[in-house]
Amino acid sequence: MAGEDASYEIKSVQTVRGMEARTMAKWEKEGWEFVTQSQEPLLRTKLTFRRLKPKRPRYLLPAAAGALLLLGIIVAVGAAREGADTPEANASPTNAAVVQSEQPSKGPSDTPSQKAEPSEPAKATPVVSAAEQTLTVQNNSELAALLAGSDSDYDSIQGFATKYKDRTIEFDGNISYMNNHGDYKTRYDILIGAGNYSATSMIGPNFQFKDVNIVSDLHLTGSNIPEGIGKGDNLHIIARVEGFNRVQGLFFLKPVSTSVR
DSSP: OOOTTOOEEEEEEEEETTOHHHHHHHHHHTTOEEEEEEEETTTEEEEEEEEEOOOOOTTHHHHHHHHHHHHHHHHHHHHHHHHHTOOOOOOOGGGSOOOOOSSOOOOOOSSOOOOOOOOOOOOOOOOOOTTTSOBOTTTOHHHHHHHHSOTTOHHHHHHHHHHTTTOEEEEEEEEEEEEESTTOSSOEEEEEEESSOOSSOOOSOOEEEEEEOTTTTSOBOSSSOOSOOOTTOEEEEEEEEEEEETTTTEEEEEEEEEEEO
16 A cells, blocks of 8 residues: 555546446556545546656756767767868869760761660559558558547548548447447447457547447458458458547547458
């Protein structure tokens, strides 16, 4: 137990209702202690955590000052050496010796020149503009960071959703949660996580396919199309960015094609 005078950092996190245990496990793994939870509107739950603030060692300030002083000395010595090692200017080009060719130029060749055969015109390669290119973790570092980040980093998530609205992204994900949309029997709200499914942890934003039919809207592809999908299935997803709802904490996607991994 920490002493009574211990100082704590406080963190509040919102999560989708039903995902509380996974969210608690994620933050407790990072050293946070669960304190309270409360129900929020729109099927959200607010979780509060705390952890001890690290004490700052007193010797850090003198050490930093010494390091800065040493760095200044190194820079000054380097500048002095660079000035001393500067090579002298090259000799003027007017003093360079002019070398004449000893071999007279040959007259016209007696061998008749061969006519070049006409080459076939090169086939035009379709060019995909940057605005039409599908974003992947290989060609877009911002998408890679988004998928590896936290679902509570709303500023980064909203920044990506705004910048790449209506662009197509492609990534490996999983079905973290799935429920019927309203009173419909064949339409669903599907919560998508990044990477492979885990019952105890989740990375990346809370992506959602909202109000979709599995057959007509998910556009299932691949050599092994299942009759149905559900929570825990790993997917390969190509989808269009629709936007981020900061109140709900949901990043909405429109499916382009989906395949089960």
